[in-house]
Amino acid sequence: MCGIVGILGGVAAAPRLVDSLKRLEYRGYDSAGVATLVGGELQRRRAEGKLRNLEGALEKTPLEGSSGIGHTRWATHGAPTVGNAHPHQAGRVAVVHNGIIENYLDLRDEITAAGAVLDTETDTEVVAHLLNFEIAKGASPKDAVATVLPRLNGAFALAILFAGEDDLLIGARKGSPLAVGHGDGEMFLGSDAIALSPFTDRITYLDEGGWAVLTRTSCEIFDAGNQPVSRPEARSSVTAALMDKGNYKHFMAKEIHEQPEVLGHTLSRYLDYGAQSAKVAGADKIKFKDLSRLVISACGTAYLAGLVSKYWFEKYARLPVDIDIASEFRYRETPMSDKDSALFISQSGETADTLASLRYCKEQGAAIGAVVNVPESTIAREADVVFQTIAGPEIGVASTKAFTCQLTVLAALALQAGRERGVLSAEDEKKLVAELTEVPSLALKALASEQAIEKLSQTLSQATNALYLGRSTSFPLALEGALKLKELSYIHAEGYAAGELKHGPIALIDENIPVFVIAPYDRIFEKTVSNMQEVAARGGRIVLITDQKGAAESGNAAQDTVILPEMSDIVAPIIYALPVQMIAYHTAVFMGTDVDQPRNLAKSVTVE
Structure with missing residues (x-):
């Protein structure tokens, strides 16, 4: 949410700031701006909407100066107008800010x-x-920064430029990420390594409450108590190349189609194909063998990945799981102890509510595991052990490959837990690992259903409401399907456990509402089909997502059927996520919405 870039360079800063901000568009934003020092004076250019509008403003009235700050804003306080766009200036000071100053009214x-x-x-x-x-x-x-920072309550990352100080840039963070980039006779600030990738791969991450005073040849870092500290410099693995859509119309389409590859990479990290076993490095820190329960917390799609994993941990490891949305968990004062362990799931590793929940559990003495896509992120750095998803950068705001890679990591963890707890036999583990090994090829086959999905999505784009139904691990997928449709197309949609249909949602059924039924042919398939028949009896338009056996056994109730290959129970949630993603994507394309950056949404939610 929001993007920050700061440059102390040797050439014009404005074009470099805009180029870097383009790499942060994935975070979501609704206005943008830059400020530079021109002859020692602060000058700004700001614009509503996308960066192309800011580029237009800079073409009309260019900005000189080699020192500058830039920002993409996601509105919190005040509408997304030019006047509210960053950078903000008061006298000799210009500031860009990510986060919320909670005591700003006082x-x-x-x-x-x-x-x-x-x-x-x-x-x-x-x-x-x-x-x-x-x-x-x-x-x-x-000294001004040292005085003001302790007075700010809330979460923030700041980059600050001062009139008359061409060789000075100050950055600070509390609850929102900020990194320093080291160049040759140049220095940089950025929200993450992607922002800094055009300039350098030498990165120093500021710790919680830390701030940095930069010149072109130096970097002084201070802690929350304004004491000088030393922080390590790391090499970032983020590519300096601008993220490219390739032959796809949208990043989301590209990322959907990257899933067979990235799922293979992730599986290779967590499975030993030769021994046909899970090989999760660091899993011993979660103490699976001795746990009486596992706590999982996350937000949005990551929470739904955790919800799927609850079924896996309880089935394959006989390990009770408490799972909660992080924004609720952090305030529930859940009893924890040093005998407990907790998993936190986040694509960015910077999600504010998830990070706050992690810190709560850590304070209670619980062992902390993090399932994240960004190993340099705050959540990763504060966890006891990191289980990285090997999804690569995900630019589309709506999570696709990050979600399925999260599921893959969690499946491997469930198998590891089952083995450590003595619940899962070696024979059963080999069978399950063999099934997971098929995920990349099954994902490729699932993508073959895209043409049929595109066709039915054209009709769906005329709807105003939709329902998604599923049982067992298909229930979280129903929630995910509804979430994706809402995010991308702005069609109101709800996901329900299929067995809950008769307890209220069935009142919504009529001929105008499409009902998506996620039903692989498994031990509860007949139960799900009976719920589907209840929908059919009331004239609902059914889209059944199943396999060949399921299609043959379901009767003629469905108006449309998406056929996937047959697969095992542990694999199904990973593969069935793909048609759910494609339905939302193609519906949004037909409706003409901004697929990669839906309105009001941000990729990385770093405020409460």
Whole structure:
């Protein structure tokens, strides 16, 4: 959510800032802006909407200067207007900010009483004014930052530029990620390594509460107590190449089709094909053998991956699982102890609620595991053990390959837990690993259903409501299908456990509402089909997602059927996610929505 870039360079900063911000578009945003120092004076260009609008503004009135800051904003306080777009300026200070200043109302009252005139509706502007007040009283920029930072409550990442200080850039973080990039006679700030990849692969990540004072040849880092500290420099593996859609119309389409490959990479990390066993390095830190329960917490699609894994852990490892949405878990004061372990799932590794939940469990002494796609992320750094998903950068806001890679990692963990707990026999483990080995080829076969899905999605795009039904691990997929459709097409959709249909949702059924039934031919297939017949009896339009056996046994109730290859129970949630993704994608394409960056959404939710 929001993107930050700062440059102390040797050439014009504005084009480089925009180029870097393009790499952060995946986070989601609704306005953008840059500021540079021109002859020692701060100058800004800002625009509503996409970066192309900012580029247009810069073409009309270019910005000189080799020192600058840039920002893509996702609106929290105030509408997404030019006036509310970052950078914000007060006197000699320009600021870009990711996060929320929770006590900004009190600070606003203080600075307006002192004579400040506010130009925006944002919480960020108060930071610029507070810093400017300190400088007006004679403080240096560095001392001003040291004074102001402790006064800010909430989550934030800041990049700050000062008039008359061409060789100075200050960054700070609390709850939102920020990294320093080291160049040759240049220095950089960025929300993540992707933002910095055009300039350098030498990265220093600021710790919680840390801040950095940069010149072109130096980097001073301070902790939350304003004490100087040393932080390691790491090499980033992020490619410097601009993310490319290739031959696909959207990043989401590309990422859907990358799944056979990335699932193979992830499986290779967590399965020993020769021994036909799970080989999850670091799993011993979760103490599966001695656990009486496992706690899982996440947000959005990652939460639904965790919900699928609950079925796996309880079935294959006989391990009870408590799972909760992180925004609820963090305030529930769940009893934890040093005998407990917890798993936290996040694509970005920066999700604010998930991170807060992790810290709560850590304070209670629980062992912490993190399933993340970004090994340098805050959640990864604060966990006891990291189980990385090998999905590669995911640019589309709606998660696709990250979700299925999360499922793959969690499946391997469930097998590892089953073996450590003495529940899963060696023979059963070999059978399950052999089944998981087929995932890449099954994913490729599932993608072959795209043409049929595209055709039915054209009709679906005329709907205003939709239902998704499933049982067992298909229930979380029903929730995921409804979420994806809402995210991308803005069609209202709900997912339900199929057995809950008669307990309320059946009242919605009529001939205008499409009902997606996710039903692989398994031990509960007949139960799901009976629920499908209840829909058919009331005139609902049914789209059945099943295999060849399921299609043959389901009767003629479905108007449309998506046929997938036959597969085992442990594999089904991973593969059945693909048609669910394609349905949402093609429906959104027909409706003309912004598939890669749906309205009001952000890729990385780093505020509460």
